[in-house]
Amino acid sequence: MSFITVKNVWQQYADQVVLEGLNLNVNEGEFCTLVGASGCGKSTFLRLLLGQERASRGEILLDGQLLAGEPDSSRGVVFQRYSVFPHLTVLDNVALGLELPRSPLLGRLFGNAKKDAREQASVLLQKVGLGHSLDKYPAQLSGGMQQRLAIAQALIMKPRVLLLDEPFGALDPGIRKDMHALLLELWRETQLTVFMVTHDLSEGFSLGTRLLVFDKVRVDPHAPGAYGARITYDIPLNSDRRATRAAVDALPTELAGTLRTA
Amino acid sequence: MRLINRHPDRPSRLLLVILPFALVLFAYFMGSAERLLDNPNDKLLPSAVQMTDAVKRLAFTADSRTGEYVLWQDTASSLRRLAIGLGISALAGLCLGIAAGTLPLFGAPLSPLLTVLSMVPPLAILPILFIVFGLGELSKVMLIVIGITPCLARDLEQRAREIPVELLIKAQTLGASTWTLMLRVVLPQLLPRLLISLRLMLGSAWLFLIAAEAIASTDGLGYRIFLVRRYLAMDVILPYVVWITLLAWLMDWGLKRLTQRAFPWYEGARA
Numbered sequence: 001m002s003f004i005t006v007k008n009v010w011q012q013y014a015d016q017v018v019l020e021g022l023n024l025n026v027n028e029g030e031f032c033t034l035v036g037a038s039g040c041g042k043s044t045f046l047r048l049l050l051g052q053e054r055a056s057r058g059e060i061l062l063d064g065q066l067l068a069g070e071p072d073s074s075r076g077v078v079f080q081r082y083s084v085f086p087h088l089t090v091l092d093n094v095a096l097g098l099e100l101p102r103s104p105l106l107g108r109l110f111g112n113a114k115k116d117a118r119e120q121a122s123v124l125l126q127k128v129g130l131g132h133s134l135d136k137y138p139a140q141l142s143g144g145m146q147q148r149l150a151i152a153q154a155l156i157m158k159p160r161v162l163l164l165d166e167p168f169g170a171l172d173p174g175i176r177k178d179m180h181a182l183l184l185e186l187w188r189e190t191q192l193t194v195f196m197v198t199h200d201l202s203e204g205f206s207l208g209t210r211l212l213v214f215d216k217v218r219v220d221p222h223a224p225g226a227y228g229a230r231i232t233y234d235i236p237l238n239s240d241r242r243a244t245r246a247a248v249d250a251l252p253t254e255l256a257g258t259l260r261t262a
Numbered sequence: 263m264r265l266i267n268r269h270p271d272r273p274s275r276l277l278l279v280i281l282p283f284a285l286v287l288f289a290y291f292m293g294s295a296e297r298l299l300d301n302p303n304d305k306l307l308p309s310a311v312q313m314t315d316a317v318k319r320l321a322f323t324a325d326s327r328t329g330e331y332v333l334w335q336d337t338a339s340s341l342r343r344l345a346i347g348l349g350i351s352a353l354a355g356l357c358l359g360i361a362a363g364t365l366p367l368f369g370a371p372l373s374p375l376l377t378v379l380s381m382v383p384p385l386a387i388l389p390i391l392f393i394v395f396g397l398g399e400l401s402k403v404m405l406i407v408i409g410i411t412p413c414l415a416r417d418l419e420q421r422a423r424e425i426p427v428e429l430l431i432k433a434q435t436l437g438a439s440t441w442t443l444m445l446r447v448v449l450p451q452l453l454p455r456l457l458i459s460l461r462l463m464l465g466s467a468w469l470f471l472i473a474a475e476a477i478a479s480t481d482g483l484g485y486r487i488f489l490v491r492r493y494l495a496m497d498v499i500l501p502y503v504v505w506i507t508l509l510a511w512l513m514d515w516g517l518k519r520l521t522q523r524a525f526p527w528y529e530g531a532r533a
Contacts (some may be wrong), residue, residue, distance in 0.1 A: 052431055071434040082426035087450045087527050096446065097436040107442030139530030150432075157436060177450075 001027060003193060004049075004161070009058035010228065012042050018044050020228035021059070026211070028160070029245050030188055033192045033204035036214030040195045041229040045214070046163050049195060050077055062161070073101060074152030080166040083150035084138045085089045090149055091134040091235035093123035097156040121156060128152045128182060144175035148182065164196040168203070176200075182208055188245075211235040308497035316497040332486070333505070340483040341509070343399065344471050347406025348460060351467075354407070355414030356449075356456055362415065363422025364430075364448050365440070376412050384409035385473055392478060402474040409470040410463045414456070421455045422448055429512065452523040461517045468510055 002025035009022040018041045026032060034042040048060060051071045060067040062074070071077070082094050098117035099109045106131045109117055125131055128148040130141075138146050147167055154162060168176045184207065187194055198204050204211050213233035220226045235243070270278055294307035308316075321333035362372035388405055395401035425448060433443045475484030483506055490498045521528065 043389040050431065050435075071431050073435060073437040075435060077432060077435050079428045079432075082428035083432055085429060085447060085451075086530075087525070096433075100433070100439075100442050100446065101437030102441065104439060107438065107446040110477065137530060139527060153432070159435070 002026060003030075003063055005061040007061070009048065009054070009060060010056045011041065011048065012056040012228070016225035017228035019048075019055075019229060022231060024231060024234075025035045026193065026210075028193050029191055031207060031209045031241075032196070032212055033208035033210070034195060034212050034214060035201055035204045036229065038199075040214045040216065042214050043165055046165050046195060046197050049161070050075055050163050073097075073157045074159055075161045075163060076157055076159035077163045078147065078150045078154055078165070078167045080169045084146055084153060085104050086138050089135050090125065090130055090141070091118055091121055091135055093149055094125055094139065094153050094156050097153060111242075118136070124156055125149075125153050128186075142175075142178060143149075144171050147171065147179060151183070151186070155190070158190075158195060160191065162192050162194045164194065166197050166199060169199060176203070183207065188241075205237060208237050211237055305494045305496055308500065313501050316495070317501050320498065320501075328402075333502075336481055336483045336486050337505070337509070339479075339481045340471060340475065343402050343408045343482070344406065344467060347403045348410075348463075348467055350403070350407045351411045351414055351463075352456060352460060354411045355418055355459070356452065357414035358411070359418025360422055360444055360448055360452065363419040364425075364444055369419070376416050376419065380412035380416055382412075384470055388474065388477065397478040402479070405470045406467050410466055413463060413466075414459050417459045417462075418452055418456060421452055425451055431453065453489070454521050454528040457517050461514050464510055464514055464517075468506065472506075482517045487517040 004024070004026040006022050006024035006026075009019060010017065011019040021229065022045070034045065036042050038204070044053070045181040048055050049067070051068055054069055068074070077083075085096070088096060095114075095117045099114070099119060100107050102113070103109055122131070122134055125134060128151060130145060130148055130152065133141060133145065138149065141149065150167070168179050171179065177219070180203070183194075186192070196204075196207065198207075212231050213235075214229045216227055216229050218227040290307065291310065294309050297304045297307050298309055317333070321331060324330065325332050358372060358376065361368040362376065363369065384405060387408065388401075390405050390407070391401040395404055429447060430443065433447045438446065471482075472484030472487070475482035476488040479485040483502055487499050487502050
C-alpha cells in the first residue's frame with residue numbers, strides 16, 4: 001500500500017474551484033516536485049498535505065490513516081520566507097523542536113535536558129553548514145543560510161514527510177545549487193518523503209524522483225473559477241536514485257542503516 | 263545642493279539640537295528680566311534665582327510641619343502610582359492582546375470590546391472611579407490602568423496579528439501546543455513591542471496621574487502644582503514641570519535602552 005494516498009480531492013473557495021478530482025499515490029521515500037503555472041493550486045495542495053487547510057471533498061491518507069486536520073510534528077515544512085523564528089538564535093531555533101514536545105507546560109527544557117537538546121541541534125547544524133553561526137540571530141544570516149536553518153529546524157523533528165513551498169525561490173542561482181546538493185544529501189540519508197513546490201522547471205526535473213504537473217484541463221472563459229487544476233503529467237525521474245533507494249530499502253535494516261549514513 | 267540632500271555633520275548637529283532649547287530659555291529669561299524690572303513683585307515669570315530658591319526650599323529643606331522633603335516625597339508618591347499603574351496595564355494589555363491577536367475564538371468577542379473601551383475618555387469616568395474606589399490610591403492607579411490598558415491591548419493585538427502565519431504553522435510542526443506556541447513564539451516577539459507601546463503611552467499615563475492627583479490627593483507632583491497654583495507660585499510650578507518632564511524623558515530613554523539591551527534581535531528582524 002502506498003504511503004500517501006490522495007483520493008478524489010477537491011478544493012474550493014466560495015465559487016472558485018482550485019483543485020478538482022485529484023488522485024495520487026506516493027510511496028515512502030519519493031521526492032515529488034510540483035510544478036505548474038502560478039495560481040494553479042500547487043501551494044494549495046501543499047497546504048492540504050500540511051493540514052493548514054482541509055479539502056472541500058475527498059480525503060488524504062497518510063500511512064493508511066486520515067491526515068490530521070492541523071499541522072503537527074509528523075510533517076515538516078519550509079516556506080519561501082518566514083520559516084525561522086527571529087527572536088531565537090540559530091541554535092535555539094533548532095533546539096526549540098526538541099524542547100516543545102517534551103515540555104508541555106513551559107515549552108522549554110532546563111539543565112541537562114537543555115544541554116542535550118542543544119547538543120543534538122548543533123550536530124545537525126554542523127551538517128547543514130551552520131556550525132560557525134550557532135549564536136547568531138536569523139536576521140544576521142544570508143537568505144541561503146536562513147533556508148539551511150529552516151531545513152535543519154524541520155529535520156530535527158525527524159518528520160516522515162517534508163513539505164517545501166518554493167524554498168529556494170528567493171535565492172541566487174549559485175546558492176540555489178548548493179542548496180540542491182544539501183537537500184539531496186539529506187534526502188538520501190533519511191527516509192524522507194519530500195513534496196517540493198517550485199517555479200523552476202529545471203529544479204523540478206533535476207531534484208525529483210517524480211514530477212507532478214498541475215494544470216487546468218477545462219477552462220470556461222466566462223467563468224474562470226468554474227474548473228480547477230488536476231495533475232496533468234506524472235513523470236518518473238532520476239531512475240538511478242529511485243533504484244538506489246529501492247535497493248537500499250530491500251537490504252536488511254542494520255546494513256541499510258550503515259549504507260545510508262555512509 | 264538641494265535641501266533634501268544636505269545633512270548636518272556631528273558638531274553642527276549638536277548645535278542644531280541645542281539651538282531650540284537655548285532659544286526658548288533665552289526668550290523666557292529675557293521676558294522674565296523685563297517684567298521683573300517693571301515690577302519686582304511680578305509672579306508670572308520668576309527669575310532663575312527665585313526658582314532656585316523654591317527648589318532649595320522644597321527639595322533640600324525639611325518641611326517644618328511634617329519633617330519631610332516635599333519634592334522627594336511628591337516624586338516618590340507619583341512614581342509609585344505610575345509604576346503600579348503601568349505595571350498592571352502592561353500585564354493586562356499583554357494578556358488581552360495576545361489572547362485577542364492569536365486565538366480567533368477570543369479575538370471575536372475581545373477585539374470589538376477593546377475598540378469600544380479604548381474610545382471611552384478615561385477622564386470622563388474619573389468621577390465613577392472616585393465613587394467606586396474611593397479617594398485613595400486605588401482610584402488614581404485605576405485611572406492609569408483604565409486609561410492605557412485598552413490602547414496597549416489593541417496595539418499588541420495588532421502586532422500579534424502581524425506575526426507571519428508561517429511562523430505559527432512552523433511552530434505547530436515543531437510540536438507546539440497552543441499554550442507553548444504563545445509562550446515561546448508569540449510572547450517573546452511581542453515583549454519588545456510592549457516596551458515600545460509603553461513608551462508611546464507614557465505621556466497619557468502622566469496625564470492621567472496628574473489629573474487624578476490634582477483632584478483628590480494629599481501628595482504627589484500633580485497635587486503640588488495644583489496646590490500652589492492658588493498662590494500663583496510660578497517659581498514652584500515651573501521647576502516641577504521641568505522635573506516631571508525630565509522624569510518622563512528618563513523613563514522613555516530607559517525603556518528604549520531596555521528594548522535594545524534585552525531584545526538585540528528586534529532591530530534586525532524588522533529590517
